[in-house]
Structure formats: C-alpha cells, structure tokens
Amino acid sequence: MINYKEKYDIIVVGGGFSGVACAISAARDGASVLLVEQTNCLGGAANINLVSPFMGNHIPKDGVERFPLSMGLFQEIVAEMKKLDGRSSEGMFSDESLKLVLQRMALSAGVALLFNTTFVRAIAENEMVTAVEFVNKSGVFCKEATYFVDATGDGDVAVSAGCPYQVGRNEDNLCQPMTLCFRVANVDIPAFEEGYKDLQKLYKEYQTAGKIKNPREDILRFHMVLDNVLHFNTTRVVKYDPTNGEDISQAEVIAREQVFEMMAFLKENAKGFEKAQLMSTAMRIGTRESRMIQGEYVLTEHDIMELKKFPDGIAACRYDMDIHSPDGSGTYHWFLPPGEYYTIPYRTLLPLKAKNMMVVGRCISSTHMAQASYRIMPVVCCIGEAAGTALAMAKCENIMPGQVDTDKLRSILVEHGAFVG
Numbered sequence: 380m381i382n383y384k385e386k387y388d389i390i391v392v393g394g395g396f397s398g399v400a401c402a403i404s405a406a407r408d409g410a411s412v413l414l415v416e417q418t419n420c421l422g423g424a425a426n427i428n429l430v431s432p433f434m435g436n437h438i439p440k441d442g443v444e445r446f447p448l449s450m451g452l453f454q455e456i457v458a459e460m461k462k463l464d465g466r467s468s469e470g471m472f473s474d475e476s477l478k479l480v481l482q483r484m485a486l487s488a489g490v491a492l493l494f495n496t497t498f499v500r501a502i503a504e505n506e507m508v509t510a511v512e513f514v515n516k517s518g519v520f521c522k523e524a525t526y527f528v529d530a531t532g533d534g535d536v537a538v539s540a541g542c543p544y545q546v547g548r549n550e551d552n553l554c555q556p557m558t559l560c561f562r563v564a565n566v567d568i569p570a571f572e573e574g575y576k577d578l579q580k581l582y583k584e585y586q587t588a589g590k591i592k593n594p595r596e597d598i599l600r601f602h603m604v605l606d607n608v609l610h611f612n613t614t615r616v617v618k619y620d621p622t623n624g625e626d627i628s629q630a631e632v633i634a635r636e637q638v639f640e641m642m643a644f645l646k647e648n649a650k651g652f653e654k655a656q657l658m659s660t661a662m663r664i665g666t667r668e669s670r671m672i673q674g675e676y677v678l679t680e681h682d683i684m685e686l687k688k689f690p691d692g693i694a695a696c697r698y699d700m701d702i703h704s705p706d707g708s709g710t711y712h713w714f715l716p717p718g719e720y721y722t723i724p725y726r727t728l729l730p731l732k733a734k735n736m737m738v739v740g741r742c743i744s745s746t747h748m749a750q751a752s753y754r755i756m757p758v759v760c761c762i763g764e765a766a767g768t769a770l771a772m773a774k775c776e777n778i779m780p781g782q783v784d785t786d787k788l789r790s791i792l793v794e795h796g797a798f799v800g
C-alpha cells in the first residue's frame with residue numbers, strides 16, 4: 380500500500396494532468412513525491428469538470444501526417460487507456476479509464492497519493508516555502524518538502540506563498556467564461572447530426588427572441604467514446620471571478636439553469652432527442668482561466684504569433700488562441716499557420732518570490748491571450764512532465780529549480796520520449 384512520510388523531496392498540490400505528469404516523472408527519476416488532490420481521483424478538469432475531448436496538438440513531420448507534439452507521458456497515458464477500454468484515443472477518451480490509468484501509473488512510479496485533501500496555506504520565509512498546510516478527515520496538518528509544485532490550476536499555493544500574479548485580461552481582469560459541461564444519453568446521434576445545422580439557426584432565433592438566456596453564440600457538442608451519448612460544452616457564465624468563492628457559487632447556480640434551458644430546447648427541437656435523457660452534469664463548474672502566476676518569463680501572444688522556439692523550450696504547442704469571450708457572446712480564434720508550433724520556456728514555470736517552487740498547468744506565467752492556447756490537456760501534461768524531470772535533477776544536484784541546466788533538462792526529456800521543439 381501507500382507509504383506515507385512526514386517529509387518528501389517534492390510535494391505536488393493538484394492531481395490534474397499537469398500535477399500527475401509532474402509527480403510521475405519526478406518519482407520515476409528517483410524523487411520521493413507526495414501528490415495531494417482535493418477530490419477522490421486523478422485527472423483534474425477531465426473528471427471534475429467533465430472536460431472532453433483532448434484538443435489536437437499535431438503537425439505533419441517526417442512523413443507522418445499527424446505527428447504528435449505532446450509525446451512522452453501523454454502518449455503513454457493514451458496507450459494505457461486504449462489498452463484498458465479499447466476505445467480511448469488522443470481525441471475522445473473515457474474519463475473512468477483515465478482515473479484508473481493515472482492512479483496505476485502514479486502508484487507504480489512510487490508516488491504517494493493523498494486524496495480528499497485540500498491545500499490550506501503555504502508556510503514561507505525569505506522566498507522559500509518550508510511546509511504546506513492541508514485539511515482532510517484527519518484534521519488540519521502540515522507536510523514538509525524540499526520542493527513544492529503548484530498544480531492547482533488557480534495558483535492557490537503560489538499566491539499563498541506571496542508570488543505575484545495576474546487575473547484574466549490586463550485591462551479589466553475579466554477571465555474566459557466558466558462552463559458547466561453536461562452529458563446526454565439515449566441520443567440518436569446520426570439523426571441529431573442531420574439536423575444540427577438547422578438547430579444552430581433555430582438556437583440563434585430563440586436567443587434573439589429572448590427565449591434562451593445563455594450568452595454563448597452557438598451549441599457546442601462533442602461525441603464520446605460511449606455509444607449514444609453526447610457531450611455539451613455549451614453553458615457560459617461571464618463576468619464572475621473564478622478566484623472568488625461567492626462568485627463561483629453564483630456561477631454554478633446560473634450554469635445549472637442554463638443546462639436545463641438547453642435540455643428543454645433540445646428536447647423540443649433537436650432531431651434524435653426523442654428518447655434523450657440528461658445523464659450527468661460536472662461535479663463542479665469548469666474554469667478556463669483564472670490566475671497566471673508571474674514567473675521569470677511571461678509568455679505572450681506575440682511569442683505565439685512569432686512562433687518562437689525558446690532555447691529553454693520544454694513543451695511544444697500548436698493549438699490556437701481560442702478565447703471564449705469574457706464579455707458575453709462570441710469566440711475569438713487566432714490559428715497558427717499549418718504545420719507550425721511554438722514552444723513554452725522553462726522560465727514560465729519558475730514563479731517570482733518562491734525559489735523552491737514550480738508552477739505547472741494552466742496557471743503558468745503568461746498573458747490572457749497566450750493562456751488561451753497552451754491550456755489544453757495534452758500540453759499541460761507535457762509542462763508537468765518537464766517540471767517533474769527538472770525537480771528530480773534539482774534534487775540530485777542539491778540546487779534550486781531556477782539553477783537547473785535547461786540544455787541537460789531538454790536532452791533528458793527527449794531521452795524520455797518527449798518532444799521539446
């Protein structure tokens with residue numbers, strides 16, 4: 380069973396894609412790792428917010444039409460899921476398979492998993508974190524480590540340690556909207572797809588007539604690995620602050636009404652919905668964007684548009700800047716030219732004011748627009764993997780993450796099967 384200790388080399392807070400990848404890679408490279416997660420499973424937004432599918436991150440290369448930029452651990456996770464259920468892929472996947480696969484991979488790497496445990500605060504002095512406080516059924520307690528990783532998505536640990544950050548857009552701090560995803564069972568999917576175009580037109584008419592309150596401009600649906608099930612990423616709550624508990628509660632209330640508003644519309648108008656039933660809503664409303672923790676480098680939209688390949692690049696991304704409007708209706712896209720990508724510099728993972736901490740996932744150091752591109756699951760997985768490898772190196776050499784030789788880090792990542800650009 381799991382061997383718990385008082386002190387670890389690394390404590391990772393948050394078991395989403397970035398946190399798990401970080402924990403697994405560090406443990407495989409010989410570090411003792413505690414991974415703390417506030418829910419009962421690994422996978423983060425994929426489970427908690429029912430986010431699906433994996434957005435594509437491929438280019439044509441070396442004669443391969445869809446060469447994946449997210450290699451390494453991400454490909455291993457996909458392969459393990461496919462082995463388990465025969466259906467998951469780099470696009471659609473089973474969230475239940477994901478939970479089991481990540482748990483098995485983490486445990487076999489030697490990661491100590493602590494579920495149902497919430498981060499409370501960081502204890503820091505002179506820009507060094509010495510311990511973190513958690514709460515669970517056992518009560519409030521502290522754990523110590525040499526290094527800490529903030530993989531909470533919202534930068535909770537870094538903020539508590541005193542690191543500077545930016546919320547949403549520069550001009551007004553508005554973030555991309557929050558969305559409560561939901562799934563519908565018993566759909567005749569071919570019939571639904573046949574009527575999908577007309578349905579979109581009708582949706583607009585309903586919206587104009589004030590019969591639909593959801594500000595989203597269209598209906599966004601995805602297919603699932605489950606037969607006859609459709610996934611909807613279509614509710615939209617704008618202008619509520621995803622870092623404020625009261626705002627999040629209000630957003631949950633609004634989004635739940637939107638789910639039932641949409642279900643009523645679909646039942647009334649969608650082909651293939653005759654026997655359809657609401658199957659599930661996510662356990663929690665999904666946050667696309669909240670805090671970006673300021674690091675030694677801030678990744679910007681200009682870097683992406685210039686397709687920069689940084690000398691300390693640790694992950695590659697070609698997903699577009701996909702900005703669901705923080706104001707209401709509309710979605711802005713800036714697509715990378717065909718076959719092109721940019722890389723994410725290691726320095727974006729090094730927060731200011733906390734020397735022994737790294738930040739991974741959707742809250743690394745960037746602008747609002749840049750975050751809208753690299754935040755997808757295949758990319759944050761690579762970011763996490765790189766951080767874990769870097770911390771294992773730091774531990775071996777008894778140095779801080781900011782002192783890691785990034786040329787060596789990049790070579791080790793490539794040896795491990797990653798693509799770093």
Ligand SMILES: Cc1cc2nc3c(=O)[nH]c(=O)nc-3n(C[C@H](O)[C@H](O)[C@H](O)COP(=O)(O)OP(=O)(O)OC[C@H]3O[C@@H](n4cnc5c(N)ncnc54)[C@H](O)[C@@H]3O)c2cc1C
Pocket residue numbers: 392393394395396397398415416417418422423424425427428430431432433434496497498499530531532535557558559560612665666667739740741742754755756757759
């Ligand atoms: C509505 C929505 C739709 C999206 N659509 C897609 C899509 O189609 N495809 C795609 O690839 N990406 C999509 N994304 C983006 C993607 O899902 C996320 O950006 C990505 O999963 C973030 O990974 P992460 O590891 O940074 O954070 P998360 O996956 O959010 O993981 C953070 C983890 O930290 C834990 N945690 C947080 N706070 C604490 C605390 N205080 N104590 C303990 N644990 C804590 C959480 O429980 C969670 O498990 C979408 C996101 C949203 C919200």
